[in-house]
Amino acid sequence: MLKSELAGASTAERLSVPRSLVPGRRRGVWGDRLYQAAVRAAVLVFVVVVLGIAALLVYAARPALAAFGWRFLVTADWDPVAEHFGALPFVYGTLASALLGMLIAVPLGVGTAIYLAELAPFWIRPPVAFLVELLAAIPSVVYGLWGIFVLAPLLRSWVQPGLARGLGFLPLFQGTPYGVGMLAAGIILAIMVVPFIVAVSREVLLAVPTQQREAALALGATRWETTRLAVLRYARSGLLGAILLGLGRALGETMAVTMVIGNRPEIALSLFAPGYTMASVIANEFTEATSDLYLAALIEIGLLLFVVTVAVNALARLLVWSVGGAVKEVRE
């Protein structure tokens, strides 16, 4: 390629072409090949790792796959003593807690990002952005402890009784207020994923060309109309990307959720009820799983978490693609 393009350029020396691109100096060609090989190898590493993980999980889960088959996915019984294993409550708990977390985190995160990128006075932007991003640096075990000692008592004594009084006719807000449970897990997850959503969304919004805003303002749009029509529309696929990043984190988060979700493998409609997630049951029971079938069942949960994560991500990508099809991908 390079060679044929430059073949005719015998006047290259006079036209101040970089010396490495002059034909005959083959070092550049070698560098190109090396570069291509290195980049390909880097990509290959990840493909191999992902496929390797999947293969290993399937291999190690064989006893459970053979013993339970499809029943593993649809039964809700988890009894290590009798060795009856069903993953449904864990799949439900993972999806429900992540969904609840995202329902809280998305408006909060995107709203904060809009404020920081569009509305806030300039001097206030760096400190607020710094504070929000600081949330990402807090270890999840600290979130968990905070959940047990601050959030759960607060929910039990104030928030849950209040919700039960006001919205108790909905099955979502019925039952004993324990404090710990699905609601606590959702709130903790929301706090944990907000910094990711804010950080990425803010970059995406800042990358929207200023002319977009100026054009909208020049047409007489208000601040809100400018943001909605000129900025958010332009940035929507990037914003969805930010939300996806948060979702991935919410699905896999283990420690903090384990500490506040109540760890009860049951499917309950109420947000006050305790639940259980796939990541939590693995973290909880893996170390003391002594029988082969028990261990295999836990590994199958790991495989399921892998599949669910891939499926949710694929679904979300599809969504991004269908929404952002007409709009060009935002580049930094």
Added chain:
Amino acid sequence: MRKLAIVLVGLAALALVVGSPLPEPPRAAAELLINGAGATFPYPIYSKWFDEYAKVQPTLRFNYQSIGSGGGIRQITERTVDFGATDGPMTDEQLAKAPGELFHIPTVLGAVVATYNLPGNPSLRLTPDILADIFLGKIEKWNASRIQAANPGVALPGDPIIVVHRSDGSGTTYIFADYLAKVSHEWEQKVGRGTSVKWPVGLGGKGNEGVAGQIKSTPGALGYVELAYAIKNQLPVGAIRNQAGQFIVPTIESTTAAAAGAARNMPADFRVSLTNASGEKAYPIASFTWLLVYKEQTDEAKGKAVVNFLYWAATDGQKYAADLLYAPLPPQIAKQVEAKVGQLSFHGKPLLVAR
């Protein structure tokens, strides 16, 4: 291009510096490394023992990975470690899978206590049937007539009992479930014993600190934690009625007493549950924790080191237990353990040096 070359040369130099072997610290001649893995519960006392034993045998070093009893059993079965450690005895099925005869060597005792959060935290007395029925979900309120009958004069609130149990697989859970299975037929039928069980009621907390944290922050909560954890954090604990009909407060002494009661009928392989032990002063929810070693050792030097360490642990080592809130073996059991350690061999020859 020149910049790239500079970076490459720099990287190469860095690789050389990082890759070059560091100067070795001076070592004692013929240092021996013994690898072990398993239970987390006895880890503090084991690491104390490794430190203290290093003063007796300076050429010996221990590497103990506290990965949990399940991992300990798997690793010793695969012979990837020199000894394993477990809080629950191996089953016959698991022993059959091991490539050689495995010995269970009791090292110290632990106990599990019932702790709670009630106004004023009164000292409670609990009978086995009350405890079982609370954890089965059959007693739901604190002022139930049976609890009140066992605690005359204590003002009990009408609040629901919020049961808190361990969510992580744990030897603590095994001991507690094993006790309930012994005192309640219904528990044995419905739930059974294991490091994780299917709890009829309650919330799960991760680790002793997770359970204690949830109990502390939830009025009306009741759960179970290790004795050592309860003593360290001065949690209110329930006195449990033992087989002899006495209400026994969990302490290090009453835990050791549980093993003393079992000494007469001790099976030769020490795979015995000490819960609901006989004896006037025995606290009923106690258990051994064990080290797992092969009877026939495959490496003479390592075998000798392990055997001598085990002997030391059963004798001189016991005095460190109480400080770390583990209950030491009663003297009768320690004697039995010494005899057992004497049976460990290499090519059929006993490894223990006569003392």
